[in-house]
Amino acid sequence: MIMKISQGNLRVCLFVLYLFLSLCHPWRMSIESDQPHMRRKGRASASNATGRFDLPRIAVDDGWEQEAPPEVIPTEIRQETAKSIISYNRSPDLPFDRSINPYRGCEHGCIYCFARPTHAYLGLSPGLDFETQLIARPNAAELLRKELCAKRYKVAPIAIGTNTDPYQPCERDLEITRSCLKVLRDFRHPVAIVTKGALVERDIDILSEMAALGLVRVGISVTTLDPYLSRRMEPRAPSPARRLATIRRLSEAGIPVRVMTSPIVPGLTDHEIEALLAAGAEAGADAASWIMLRLPREVSELWQEWLSLHAPGRAAKVMARLREMHGGREYDPRWGERMRGTGEYAGMIGRRFRAACKRLGLTERSEPQRCDLFARPAQAGDQLALF
Known part of the structure; x- marks a missing residue:
């Protein structure tokens, strides 16, 4: 049976189709790739290139029948x-001079993660190895207690999660981050936490106790509100809605929370700045921050590979914006330039961010955490005081 469609009805149908396509994100229209074999279920990286400190991996046909690479890794x-746990830095770009990272590598698998190149130091690839070959430091809490007890130690806020996420899935069983928090609580030591993981809610009992003393702040990274895009950029991280729910739970428990709209991806997520900040403020965040997408070393190649697979129609615009902010390069590692870039586009992002924060009552600079409460608890074998 053939249905006859009048010219008027045909115009209506075409108009409805046009509206539907207009409402869709433009990058979704080109999501299909001619290289589906490169995708791995639940992983962001499409490759596992040799690290820069390793010898090149050369495939050799030895005559044996080889199985195809598994879809699920x-x-x-x-x-x-570990021999030590507190790392120190002198970077003027960072608001802290020391940090703890309980894990190397991160199962969240964010394709843009600036920490990926650190896996090369282990003889592993910054690609799939970074997401699948993780290193845990089970003696972290023991080392932390020892280092805080040192007479030469001078207290200042410690950051946790500055390299890889302290609340990635394996923390549920290993509880290394929780053990470190217990030590910091016992010493009344200030701490700042950065995470995407909803597992931070498990430690509300410790965090709320520390928050009552002005010792803790938590930053929750929310890169996009689009779950479709998030699942491809951050395949094993909680959904955007779940992260906003985490902000709400922490805030309701009296724990100060910062919404981190980082990284901002030009041409892909930059249109969401105001919506991200509004969602964070509505969930209870009292502060906000942002960083532009950074592509150090191997991250650049991995990111461009991801773009060619998932957003080929947006790739040229994204990379052109990044080069515009870094003097024609994909990344400028200089202090003062690497976090946000320079130029008119970077300036516009900054102005939009500040205007939205002012309108929503979000502060960019939080109240400093207290350092005057720091005290070393009595250890086994200590001389007891007479009075």
Whole structure:
């Protein structure tokens, strides 16, 4: 049976189709790739290139029948007996001079993660290895207690999660981050936490106790409100809605929370700045921050590979914006330039961010955490005081 469609009805149908396509995100229209074999379920990286400190991996046909690479790559966790746990830095770009990272690598698998190149130091790839070959430091709390007890130690806020996420999935069983928080609570030591993980809610009992003393702040990174885009950029991180729910739970428990709209991806997520900040403020965040997309070392190649697979129609615009902010390069590692870039576009993003924060009552600079409460608790074998 053939239905006859009048010219008027045909125009209505075409108009409805046009409206539907207009409402869709433009990058979605080009999501289909001619290289589907490169995708791995639940992983952001499409490749596993050799690290810069390793010898090139050369495929050799030895005559044996080889199986095809598995679609699903399991996560492997190795344990490292660390010799020290507090890392110090002198970067003028960072608001802290020391940090703790309980894990190397991150199962969240954010394709844009600036920490990916650190896996090369381990002889592993910043690609799929970074997401699947994780290193845990089970003696972190023990080392932390020892380092805080040192007579030469001078107290200042410690940041947790500055390199890889302290609340990635393996923390549920290993509880290394929780053990470190218990030590910091016992010493009344100030701490700032950065995470995408909803698992931080498990530690509300410790965090609320520390928050009552002005010792803690938590930053929740929300890159986009689009779950479709988030699932591809951050395949194993909680959904945007779940992260906003985490902000709400922490805030209701009296824990100060910062919404981190980082990284901002030009041509892909930059249109969401105001909506992200509004959602964070509505959930209870009292502060906000932003960083532009950074592509150090191997991250640039991985990011461009991801763009060619998931957003080929937006790739040229995204990379052109980034080069515009970095003097024609994909990344400028200089202090003062690497976090936000320079030029008219970067300036416009900054103005939009500040205007939205002012309108929503969000502050960019939080109240400093207290350092005057720091005290070393009595340890086994200590001389007891007479009075």
